[in-house]
Amino acid sequence: MNFELPPELLELQAKTRSFIAEQVIPLENDERQNSHGPSEALRRELVERARVAGLLTPHVSRDMGGLGLSHVAKAVVFEEAGYSWLGPTALNIHAPDEGNMHLMEAVASAAQKERWLRPQAAGQTRSCFAMTEPSPGSGSDPSMLATTAVRDGEDYVINGTKWFITGAEDAHYAIVMAKMEDGAATMFLTDMDRDGIVLARNMDAMDRCFTGGHGVLRFTDVRVPATDILGEPGKGFRYAQVRLAPARLTHCMRWLGQARRAHDLAVDYARRREAFGKPLAEHEGVGFMLADNDMDLQTSRLHIWHTAWLLDQGQKCNFESSRAKVVCSEAQWRVVDRCVQILGGQGVTAETPVMRIFTDMRAFRIYDGPSEVHRWSMARKIVRAAQAS
Known part of the structure; x- marks a missing residue:
């Protein structure tokens, strides 16, 4: 590279x-x-x-x-x-529009792209991705999918509840994951104003950077034409990987910018603020935190660039994107946490953007798969590769 x-x-x-x-x-x-x-x-x-x-x-x-x-x-x-x-x-x-647009380009039919993707790419519309469900439905384990899609003539009738659906409020269309009668997962496209789709509520969340928040959606006898299946029936989980591997990485990219912003603010503050006769930056404890920030930022960037390069070579990168997601979400969180510490009182108030970045970023270690699930998935692949060698 x-x-x-x-x-x-x-x-x-x-x-x-x-x-x-x-x-x-x-x-x-x-x-x-x-x-x-x-x-x-x-x-x-x-x-x-x-x-x-x-x-x-x-x-x-x-x-x-x-x-x-x-x-x-x-x-x-x-x-x-x-x-x-x-x-x-x-x-x-x-998110989630960036990942949805990537999936639509890869999987949608020409007619679906014209209907939903083109206006979204022009910034005229937004979307949501309805997969996560309350217990006992699917969360980190997608095999627990509970939302159903039953064939009725030329339509499918969808029933279920989804939550933590980012951007649901005022979204123009949704990609809905549902289980068909044979148990196979399928993705459906639907306009959000279709009868039977209700935004029950928006959930209070630590972050507030996503337009439309995080909603609870109820699907009650929602009729979706078979022509609005995204891709092929029964391939929902496969398409989820088409979407999630690059989407995990783009989260890392965007949050790297926020971590760098927090670091820049901390460096500036440590240069100007004096304590015990000299600037904070000249105190070893603060200087070490700034150095650690630089290492975490560079490590994150290298994981991102390497995985992006592999994707450009045509590799699927499910393992590499999991690795990058864990490394970046944890390293970037450490950066922002240190910045709060360096800024002291300024870091825990809205006097600087650092507090806002801190509260927005915490969820990054959870969505698109928590660190523990990615580590578990990586470990299984590592062991399988060793057994096959």
Whole structure:
């Protein structure tokens, strides 16, 4: 892998960095935000700014209106976008839409892409991914899927409850995972205004950076035409891996930007704030934390770039993306936690963005698979590989 970025990518990196600094960060205190994320009005303004700047939806193919970036290029641009918690919203690369768009490009029919993907790539619509369920349904173990889809003529009738559904409020369409009569998991596409789909409530969560929050959805006798099956029937779990491996990595990219932001703020504070006759940065305890931050940031970036490079070579990277997700979620959390410590009182108040980054980031170690599940999955693959050698 060549770590030297080509001139055009360096230019795009600089362009994105300037856009975030000049067009996005000034809106971080905009009142059009609440505990469930940016409002639709703020999202649309951010999207329009990115469109004017030529940065909208960089991960989607040019045919669909994006920039068609490679995985490595995404790693560079997504990190820059993530420097502000509003950056991914502006560039239309926030979760779950970014992963859904990737899945739609890989699996959806031409008609489905025109109906759902093209307006989403243009920033006109949002989506959600309805898979996680309350107990005894599926969580970290997707085989416990409880939502059902029963064939009735030319339609399927879906019943079930989903929760922790990011972006559910005001989403325009959903990708719904349901179990068919033969027990096979299938993905369905549905407009969110279809009869029988109810947003029961939005869940109070530590993070507030995702437009639409995290919702509880109820599906009661929802009729979906068989033509709106995403891909082929019975291949839901396979398609979930198509979506999740790159999506895990893009989370790492975006949160790396937030961790770097917190570190930059901590460095600046440690240089200026004095205690016991000298700047904090000259005290060994603080200096060691800054050094540890740098190591964790660089380790995260190398895992991201390496896995992105492998994806660009056509590899599936289920193992590598799990490894990167664990390493990055834990390393980046350590960075932000140290920054809170360095800033002291400033770190536990809204006087700086660090407190906000801290509360937003904690969930990263849980969603798209908690660290423990990824370690368990990796261990099984390691043992199987050893047995086969």
